[in-house]
Amino acid sequence: MNQTTHAPEIEGVEAAAMEALAGRLTDPFAFLGMHETGQGPVVRAFLPGAKAVEVVSRENGEVLGRLNEVREGLHAGLVSRRERYVLRITWPGTVQDTEDPYSFGIVLGELDLHLFSEGAHWDLAERFGAQPTEHEGVHGVAFSVWAPNARRVSVIGDFNSWDGRRHPMRLRHSAGIWELFVPRIGPGERYKYEIVGASGETLSPKADPLARRTEAPPATASIVAAPHAFRWTDEEWMARRGARQGPTKPMAVYEVHPASWLRPEGEPHGILDWDKLAETLIPYVADLGFTHIELMPIMEHPFGGSWGYQPLSMFAPSARYGTPEGFARFIDACHRAEIGVILDWVPAHFPTDPHGLARFDGSALYEHEDPREGFHQDWNTYIYNMGRREVQGFLIASALWWVETFHVDALRVDAVASMLYRDYSRAHGQWVPNRFGGRENLEAIDFLKRMNQIVQERAPGAITIAEESTAFPGVSQPVSQGGLGFSYKWNMGWMHDTLHYMEREPLYRSYHHNEMTFGLVYAFSEKFVLPISHDEVVHGKGSLIGKMPGDEWQKLANLRAYLGFMWTHPGKKLLFMGCEIGQHREWSHDGEIEWALLQNQSHAGLQMLVRDLNKLYAREPALHATDAEPSGFDWIIGDDATNSVFAYVRKGGEGGHPLLVVLNMTPVPRHDYRIGVPEAGTWREVINSDAQIYGGSNLGNAGGVESQPVETHGRPNSLSLTLPPLSACVFRHEG
Template sequence: MRYERSDLMIGTVREGLQALVEGQHGDPFSILGRHQYGDLTIVRAFLPGALSVQVVEADTSKVLAELETIHEGGLFAGVTGSTTPYLFRIRWPDAVQETEDPYSFAPLLGDLDLHLIAQGTHYELGRTLGAIPMEVDGVEGVRFAVWAPNARRVSAVGDFNSWDGRRHPMRLRPQAGIWELFVPRLTHGERYKFEIIDAHGNLLPQKADPVARASEAAPSTASIVASSKPFRWTDEEWMRARRADLIGDGAISVYEVHPGSWVRITDEGNRVLDWVELSQRLVPYAESLGFTHIELLPIMEHPFGGSWGYQPLGLFAPTGRYGTPEDFAYFVDRCHQAGIGVILDWVPAHFPTDVWGLARFDGTALYEHEDPREGFHRDWNTLIYNLGRNEVKGFLIASALEWLEHFHIDGLRVDAVASMLYRDYSRNEGEWIPNRYGGRENLETVEFLKHLNSIIHDRCPHAFMVAEESTAWPDVTKKPEEGGLGFDFKWNMGWMHDTLHYMQDDPVYRKYHHHAMTFGMIYAYSERFMLPLSHDEVVHGKGSLLGKMPGDHWQKLANLRAYYGFMWGHPGKKLLFMGGEIAQETEWSHDASVHWDLLDRPDHAGLQRLVGDLNRLYTQEPALQFGDLHHEGFEWAVADDAENSVYAMLRSAEDRSAYILIASNFTPLPRHGYRIGVPVEGRWDVVLNTDAAIYGGSNFGQVEAWTERQPAHGKAFSVSLVLPPLATVFLRQKQ
C-alpha cells in the first residue's frame, strides 16, 4: 500500500517541518523518530546530503521501509509496519552508514537529576551534564546535556555531523532548562560544541561545553568527549593516611608551580613538559627538597596562556596544554606515591568574556550578572559569577568536588576571595550596587563560601581549603556554624608585604621599621595562616625575590637566606614559588623556564640546599609545627632590639618536651656574646645556620651553646650566642 506525501506528515504541520530544516525548531522529537498515528507507524529522519535512507530491523537487518524525501533540505519519512528497534541504513555520496536513530531514545536524565540541578545541589554535574559515553538499550554512544534555559534551540555539533547545528537538535527538559540528546555510536575523543539559537531567533557563536571534562589545547576551543573509564589509582596508602583531624597539625610546606614554565625544552621549540614528564622530573625534585605539597597555578582549561590560568573557562577539564585528563591523574598519583600532596588554584570569582565560552551562554546573562555594576571586573576584563542563582552555585561546587573526588586532589586554594566579598571591590562611588541592607558586603558570596566549604568538608573531610583573601574580613578560617567562612587556611598577605618591605630596606635603616617583622604576630592566631612568597611577588615589574634584597650579590643572597630562615621559623604554613629556591635573579616569565643554569654557581646551589634543609627541619621538629596554629607553641625571646635588628623566636612542642630557638641578625655586623633567655638549662645545639659555608655563607657562628644561670628576657637561664651577619640560626634544646 502506498501513502502520499501528505499522509507521511500526519500529526504535524508543514511549518514545523520547514523550521526543522532551517534549524529553528525547538522540539525535534515531536517530528523526528518513530511516531504512531492510529494504525500507522511513521519514521522521520533529517539527514542533509543523504542520497537515500532505509529503516532496517536492528536484530535481523531486514528492510522495514524505504524512506521518501519529503523536503529537499534533507528530510525523509516513511511508514513501517514494525515497532521493534531499528537502524538507519544511510547512503551518502561516498559511503554507506548504519546507525541507530538518535530520536528513537527516551529521555535519559531522571526527574531527581533535574530537580537537583535546578536546586543547585547536584554535585555530580561532571557525570550528568556535558558529554558522557554510555550504553543505552544496548547501544554505545554519548549523551550530551547542557543547561540553557532561555534558548529556542540547542544542538550538539562536532566532527560527527560536520559541525552542522541542524543535524542533532536536542530535547528540552523544561523543569530544569536542560537540553539532552543521545548520539549513538560516538565514543570518547570526539570533538564537540553546542550550537544555540537564543529566544529571539539569533544564532550564537558555537559554545564550548561548560562541563566538558576534556578540551582541545589552546588556541583551539572545542570540547572533547572524555573517557568514562575509571583511572587505575595506586595511591591507596596515601588516601588511607589522609585524616581530617590532622589538617594543619603537621608541617605544610608548599612548592607553588606554573607547570608551563617550570622547565621548557629550548632545543625543541621551547616546548612545555607534559604531565608524564612533570611526574618524572618535578615530583622527585620537590621530594628531594622536602616540600610536603605541590600547588599548581590553575590547570583548568583557559584560553589565554598569559592569564596563567586565572581566567579559566573549563572548570571541569584539565587544560589540554599538558596532556589528557588521564595524564593529569597519573601526575597526581605519582605525587601521592612520593608522599607529596597536590593543591590546585581554583577560580570561582570570575571568567573571561570569550564568545565561545560562558558569556551570555544562551543569549542571556546566564552565569554572570546582567548589570555590569555587579557582573564585570574592569581590572581583569572578566565577568563575575552570579552567586545568587542556584544553578551557578551548584555548577561551581560541583567543579570543586570534581577535582577533590575524581582527581584525588588534597586541597584547593580559592583565588581572589577579596574581590568576591566586597561589592565595591576596585569600584568608585556609583559604580556598584549595595546589598539589601545598603552595605558593601556581598551577602551571596558569603553564603556561597560557607556552603561550599561545608559541602567539601562533609564529602571530602581530608581536603583543605585555602583562601587568598587580602583584607581584614573576619573569621575566614572559622567554621560556618560558628559564623565563619569555613576555610582551613588563609594566605597571610599582610605578613608577606610587611616582611618584604623590611627586607628591601638597607640594613642601616631597618631599625626604623623593626615592627614590620613583629607585627604579624599580633594577629597571627586570629586566623589559620599560610605564609606565601608566591608568584604575585615576582611579576609585573616587581623583580625577583633576590632582586628585592639590598647590597652586592653576596649580601643579597645572605639577606635572602636569613629571610627564609626567619620565615621557616615563624608560625604559619609555608609557600614558596618556583625559582625562589634557587634565588632566580630575574622575575618570572610564563614563557620561559626557571633559570636552572644558576645551579652551576655554588652560591645559588647553596641556597637551594638551604631550602631543602629548612623543609626537613620543619617536618622533623614538632616544636616548629605546633605553634603554627596554637599560640602556646610560640613566644618572642627577643622582639624589641631594633638597634641591632635582632629577633629571636622560641618554638615549643605541644607537651613542652622540645624547644627550638630561632635567632635572626638582619645587619651585616656579627653579634658576639648576644644573650638570649631560654626556658630550660643545658646544651643548645645549632641545627641550622643560614650563614654556613654549605649554603654559600661565611661560616660564621658556633655549633653549640650552654645555658648559664644568668636571667634574661624574663627567663632564669640564658645562652650567649655568636650571631652571624645577615643570618638566621636555629638551636635545638639537647634532650
C-alpha cells in the same frame, strides 16, 4: 517497499519543516523521528547531503520504507509498521547504518533534573555534559546542557559536519536542560553546542561547561571523555591525608606553574606532559623536603598568559599537559612519594571568550546581568552569579570533581576577597549594596560556607585554603562557629609587611622594625599559610632575590635570612618555584627556571638551605605543632630596632625541644650579643644561614653554646652569641 511522502502529510507539518530547514526547530521530537499520520506511520530525518535513506528494522534487517528528500536535506516517507528501526544512509562514497536519535526516549531522570535545579547535584560531571552510555540497548553518547533561555540548542561535531540543523536537542522544561542521545559515537569525538538565543540570534558555538576533556589550545572544542576508570594505588595515603594536613602538622608547599618549571630538552617552548612531570618534578620536590606541590590552575583555559586563572572548563584538566588519565597518574605518583597535591581553583570569575560561559544562552546565565555586580573591572572577566542555585551547584560539583575523582588533597580558592565584598576594587556608585544596604556579598559568603561544608563532608581529609587579603573575620573558623569554614588562610599581610622590610637598605631597617613584628599581633587569629607566591615575582615586581638590597653576596645573604625567618615563624609555608635557587629573572610563563644558576655554589647553597629548613621544620614539633596556638611562640627580643636584631622561641608539641631563633638583619657581625633563654643548658646551633655550605661567611657559634646564669631579658639564664651578618640562626635546647 518504496513509499512516497504524500502532500497532505507534508502540508500538515509545513511550519515545522521550515523550522528544520532554517535550523530553528524548537521541539525536534515533535517533528523528526517516527510519527503517526492519517496515512500511517511516517519517519522524518534531516540529513543534508544524503543521497538516499532507507528505514530498516532493528529486529530482522527488513526494509520498512524509503525516505524521499521533500525539502533540501529533509527526508520523509511512510513506513510499513511501527517498530525499532535503523536509518541506512547513503552518503557520497559511503553507506552508514545508525539508529535515529529521534527514536529514543528521555535520558535524564526527574531526580537528576530536580537536584540540578536545587543546586545540589554533586555528580554533574558523571550525569550531564557528554556521557558515553548504553541507552535503550544502543551504545552512544548522551549530551545535556543547561540553557533555559535558548530558543534552540543543537549538539554539533565531526559526527554531523558541525551542522546545527542535524541534531537539535530536546528541552526538559522543568530544569532548562537540553538533552539528546546520539547513537554509535563514543569517546574521542569533538563537539560543541550551537545555541539560538531567545531573540533569535545564533551564538558563537559554545564549548561544554561540563566537558571532562578538551582540545589543546588554541583549539576550543570539547571532547567526549571516556568514563573515569583509573586504578588508584594511594589507599594508604588517602586514609591518612587528613592527619597529614592538620594544623599541628608540617606543611611546606612548593608552588608550580607546570609549563614553565622545566622545558623539554631542546624545546624552549615545549611543555612536559604529566608523565614527564612525574619523572622530574616529583623527585625534585621530594628531595627538597616539601610536603605538598601546589599547581597553579590546570583547568582548561584559552589564554596561557592567564596562568590558568581565567579557566573555562571547570571539570577538564588542560590538554596542554596530556589526558585526564595522565593527570590522575601524576597525582597517584605524588601520593606514592608522600607528597600532597594542592590545586588552585577559581570560582570568583570567568573570561569573556565567546565560546565559553559568557552570555551562554544569549542571556546572563552564569553571570550577573548588571555589570556593577557581574563584570570584574580589574580582570575584564565576568563574575559568577552566586544568587542562582544552579551556579552554586555547578561550582560545588567542580570542587568535588577534583577532590573526589582525582584525589586532589586541597583546593586553594583564588580571589576570595573579591568574592566577599560587593565594592571590591570599585568606586562609589560602581557597586550595588546587599539587601541590608551593606557591602558584603551575602550570596558569595553563603556559597563559600556551603562549599567548604560539602567538601569536608564528602571528601574526608581534603582541605580548602583561602587566598583572602582583608581582615574578614573567621575565614578559617568552622561554619558551625560562624566562620567561612576554610582550613587555612593565606597570610597576605605578613607577606607584604615583611617583604617591605626586606626591600629596605639595612641602614634604614631600624625605622621599620615593626614590619617584621606586627604579624605576631594577629598570627593566631586564623590558621595561616605564609605565602611567597607567583604574585610576588611578576608584573614588574622582579624576582624574590631581586627585592633584596646590596651586592650579590648581600642579596643572597638577605634572602637566606628571610627564608630562615619564614620557616621559623608560625604558619605553614609556601614558596614559588625558582625562589629556592635565587632566580634573578622575574618569572615568565614563556620561560623556565634558571637552572644554570645551580652551577654557582652560592645559589646551590641557597637551595641546600631550603632543603635543610624543610628537614628541620618537619623534624622539630616546636616549628609546626603549635602553629595556630599563641602558647607556641615567645618573643625574647622584639624591640632591638637599633641593631635590627630579633629573637624568639618556638616551643610545644609532644616530645619537642624548644628552639631559639635569632635574626641579625644588618651586614654588621655582632659579637658577645647576650640573649635570655627559657632553659639552662646546651643550645646547639642547628641552622646558621651564614654557614659556608650555604654560601655564607661561615661566622657562627662553633655548633653550640652553653647557657650562663646571667639574667637577661627577664630570664635567669642567657647565651652569649656571635650573630653573623644578615643571618638567621636556630638553636635547639638539648638539656
